[in-house]
Amino acid sequence: MAIESDIDAMILGAGGGGYPVAFRLAKNGQSVVMADPIGNLGGHCLAEGCGPSKTVREASLARTWPDKYPLLGLRGTKPDADWRAILAHKDRLQSSRYAQHRVQIEQSSIVFHKGRGRIVDERTVEVTTEEGKLYRYHAKHLIVATGSRPHILPIPGAELALTSHDFFRLGADLPFPRRLVAIGGGYIGLEIASMLQNLGAEATVLEVTDQILPGVDAEIASFLHNALARRIRIPVHAKVTAIERGMTGDLRVHYEQAGETKSIETDCVLMATGREPVLPEGLSTLGFPTEGKIGVDDRLRTQHPHIYAPGDVNGRSMLFHSAVYQSLVAAEDILSEGRSGKTVDFESIPFTVFTEPEVAWVGQTEAEATARNVATVTSTYSYRKDTRAQIFDEDGFIKLLFEKEACRLIGAQIAGIEAAQLIAPLALAVRGGTTAATLSYMAFPHPMISEGINHAARAVGL
Ligand SMILES: Cc1cc2nc3c(=O)[nH]c(=O)nc-3n(C[C@H](O)[C@H](O)[C@H](O)COP(=O)(O)OP(=O)(O)OC[C@H]3O[C@@H](n4cnc5c(N)ncnc54)[C@H](O)[C@@H]3O)c2cc1C
Numbered sequence: 293m294a295i296e297s298d299i300d301a302m303i304l305g306a307g308g309g310g311y312p313v314a315f316r317l318a319k320n321g322q323s324v325v326m327a328d329p330i331g332n333l334g335g336h337c338l339a340e341g342c343g344p345s346k347t348v349r350e351a352s353l354a355r356t357w358p359d360k361y362p363l364l365g366l367r368g369t370k371p372d373a374d375w376r377a378i379l380a381h382k383d384r385l386q387s388s389r390y391a392q393h394r395v396q397i398e399q400s401s402i403v404f405h406k407g408r409g410r411i412v413d414e415r416t417v418e419v420t421t422e423e424g425k426l427y428r429y430h431a432k433h434l435i436v437a438t439g440s441r442p443h444i445l446p447i448p449g450a451e452l453a454l455t456s457h458d459f460f461r462l463g464a465d466l467p468f469p470r471r472l473v474a475i476g477g478g479y480i481g482l483e484i485a486s487m488l489q490n491l492g493a494e495a496t497v498l499e500v501t502d503q504i505l506p507g508v509d510a511e512i513a514s515f516l517h518n519a520l521a522r523r524i525r526i527p528v529h530a531k532v533t534a535i536e537r538g539m540t541g542d543l544r545v546h547y548e549q550a551g552e553t554k555s556i557e558t559d560c561v562l563m564a565t566g567r568e569p570v571l572p573e574g575l576s577t578l579g580f581p582t583e584g585k586i587g588v589d590d591r592l593r594t595q596h597p598h599i600y601a602p603g604d605v606n607g608r609s610m611l612f613h614s615a616v617y618q619s620l621v622a623a624e625d626i627l628s629e630g631r632s633g634k635t636v637d638f639e640s641i642p643f644t645v646f647t648e649p650e651v652a653w654v655g656q657t658e659a660e661a662t663a664r665n666v667a668t669v670t671s672t673y674s675y676r677k678d679t680r681a682q683i684f685d686e687d688g689f690i691k692l693l694f695e696k697e698a699c700r701l702i703g704a705q706i707a708g709i710e711a712a713q714l715i716a717p718l719a720l721a722v723r724g725g726t727t728a729a730t731l732s733y734m735a736f737p738h739p740m741i742s743e744g745i746n747h748a749a750r751a752v753g754l
Pocket of ligand 1: 304305306307308309310327328329330334335336337338340341342343345346407408409410437438439440441456460480570571572573602603604605610611612613614615646
């Protein structure tokens with residue numbers, strides 16, 4: 293027998309797309325129920341994504357510091373990687389953040405269920421909790437923030453591959469993969485290959501298209517490919533056809549490249565062929581597709597104006613900070629009954645790849661601007677001219693793209709150290725349509741890489 297209630301908002305999924313709208317509505321006096329089978333906040337970002345993967349990545353990066361010792365005049369040896377201890381540090385991060393989130397939930401008026409939601413009709417959702425209780429909620433607003441899951445290639449032996457979940461889930465206990473083959477040269481495959489190689493693994497990334505980071509600015513992709521190729525094998529045009537386990541227990545990945553059939557032996561195969569939206573049961577009865585993305589407008593409204601779909605589930609920009617931003621815009625839209633005028637500016641959402649070296653970008657690329665018939669001016673600042681980059685003997689670049697007429701920034705790409713930090717002020721500049729002149733008549737701290745923004749802007753703004 294279901295326990296029935298009328299509420300203001302029902303939120304399915306407590307990740308970056310779900311919890312910000314939940315807290316915002318609850319703070320404004322709305323009755324809010326949120327459900328998530330994970331039973332805490334953070335979704336897959338905390339369960340297996342951003343925080344946990346970056347904890348392992350920071351350990352791997354710290355291990356590379358001794359590579360610079362001779363340059364800096366220091367002596368010392370490279371530390372051994374204790375994989376169990378690295379995973380334990382990751383677990384600590386996840387546990388402490390979950391504890392923090394439990395307090396936040398307790399201190400709010402949100403009713404939170406550890407359970408899965410099912411759509412009954414356009415205003416009704418049923419939640420079955422972990423203990424088997426059934427709740428039926430009639431809600432004025434429904435927020436579908438059910439996120440995404442790894443896409444699994446439909447090939448023989450796919451079940452032998454691991455996903456990011458196996459590496460980064462709380463309590464992950466896989467042995468250190470001495471040899472890794474990542475299927476897919478997107479950011480997840482590249483980041484994991486980069487960090488494991490830095491921890492001592494031999495890594496290969498197989499990419500089916502002609503470049504890593506498909507669809508990304510070719511200069512950024514090519515810079516990263518060349519930098520990573522010094523320590524990781526990255527065959528492109530490599531179409532994986534099967535995975536099999538050999539007699540000795542080793543895995544073998546078969547692929548086709550330039551008409552030839554090839555294979556690689558490995559200890560561990562990572563399936564990193566992208567992520568696909570997760571749709572809650574029953575959604576298709578409301579006229580939504582049975583699989584794929586949920587279509588939304590820039591206010592995150594779906595084809596039913598009282599149903600919102602922020603985050604990975606709409607496939608527009610599958611990143612945690614984007615999900616949070618979308619969730620907050622959805623909240624504003626609900627609270628203002630559509631009058632706030634707030635929309636998501638998808639163009640100014642920065643993208644970061646935490647490989648070593650890092651790359652990051654925001655806004656349009658030259659190719660996109662050309663396709664839109666926008667005349668542009670590009671300015672590139674080389675890290676080779678930069679004081680801080682010279683201290684570390686690091687290569688890289690900051691590329692700024694201005695539309696020609698008013699010289700406003702419409703895009704930026706950064707490759708090299710500190711790219712992920714540096715992209716934030718450039719996202720702000722893209723969002724505000726900042727001109728090259730404004731970026732020129734500013735002082736960025738010396739001697740930091742951010743000065744490169746001044747230099748690149750001055751090359752066109754003065
Ligand atoms: C390895 C990895 C590394 C990443 N690194 C980064 C990074 O460094 N920076 C970054 O910005 N992004 C990163 N991401 C992406 C980021 O994790 C996602 O963009 C983000 O989690 C999206 O948030 P979301 O709320 O839309 O979806 P999710 O985090 O997927 O959350 C959706 C939630 O919905 C729940 N759910 C599903 N079905 C139901 C249902 N029927 N009822 C109730 N609840 C349901 C799920 O349990 C889940 O908790 C990474 C992802 C991975 C896999």
